[in-house]
Amino acid sequence: GDSVTQMEGPVTLSEEAFLTINCTYTATGYPSLFWYVQYPGEGLQLLLKATKADDKGSNKGFEATYRKETTSFHLEKGSVQVSDSAVYFCALSDVLGGGADGLTFGKGTHLIIQP
């Protein structure tokens, strides 16, 4: 079945540091890939997405590129801020490959940014 593996945290960085959160996936078809963010006390919010190979999703300074050859969708940001502290989830949707209509999530990575 479909699965998503992402680096486990917590990841602790200083403000203005470079961020990478690794995410790899296994899917039957050609999935769409997502990064969601969950701030304390709030629901998951879509951060960015990519629907086909070599697509780059970007939002709020975060980027991720859909790499079919390495089945990866790593999240990056050049300079993190304290306000980026949250839990980040990598996810996929593989409806066309026969997967569920819902999302398959990774375990989440807790990011802590220190001033």
Next chain:
Amino acid sequence: GAVVSQHPSWVICKSGTSVKIECRSLDFQATTMFWYRQFPKQSLMLMATSNEGSKATYEQGVEKDKFLINHASLTLSTLTVTSAHPEDSSFYICSARWDRGYEQYFGPGTRLTVT
């Protein structure tokens, strides 16, 4: 963005009783709602997909007689945990989508503790 609410945000119930969790889309009509379950430090696991006016589709391993899902209107879905047991204690999250191909919007989650 669109807002999805859940009620209650947390609930404690005794073993053997039933508990109902509501998921509402506040500012849009949701043809599809999803229910996820999250264990500590684990992924969100899709439990079921509900489409307004039809029976829910449950994922493999999810007991449909234990987790009753009703999607009676375009803005409300309910999850009833029947004859709850301590192993049902978890964080339950719903999401709502206007139509296929559109973004899922997530609720803040409901913490269920069964004593």
